[in-house]
Amino acid sequence: AQTVTQSQPEMSVQEAETVTLSCTYDTSESDYYLFWYKQPPSRQMILVIRQEAYKQQNATENRFSVNFQKAAKSFSLKISDSQLGDAAMYFCAYYSGAGSYQLTFGKGTKLSVIP
């Protein structure tokens, strides 16, 4: 079974600064996808970014980018120019390409943004 580990329960960042959230995963599969979801205080889960394992190029979405290290099974999220609205729980998630369609979530990292 796949596991996803987020080793940082809480992180904080100054507004306008950059922060990196860590995620590692364990799998024996070669075809999979990785996601970062954001859950603000409203508790609505929002997709931040996705990465296909077969792609070497790191995904980027505006101020959000990932550092995908396949051999190390590491998938970190970098948030640049942090904004107050970035304060939320961030969940790393693994998605198998084998057809189960299920997401496996990490325990989450609570990000605080300091004005």
Place this chain on the structure above:
Amino acid sequence: GAVVSQHPSWVICKSGTSVKIECRSLDFQATTMFWYRQFPKQSLMLMATSNEGSKATYEQGVEKDKFLINHASLTLSTLTVTSAHPEDSSFYICSARVPGLASTDTQYFGPGTRLTVL
């Protein structure tokens, strides 16, 4: 992006009663929907996978007779908590899979339902 709604957003009920939560995909057809439970300050725990027109697949430890799931159409899945008790109080979230190739497969989440059982 795809929109998923949940109704109600918040419900309080008495112990022993049943509560139904609806999950709808508003602008796409979802062959597969998922139901999660989230305790305060914890991650999402998958309860069951719901496929349109077939029985739901429950995760280990989830009582299928207590948490009844029906996926009668491509845009609607319902979760019924039967004979609810205070320990069933939680935040319930559904998600819907946007069908397609695995390379574009993505789940979109509803806003969640907070259930409080008195």
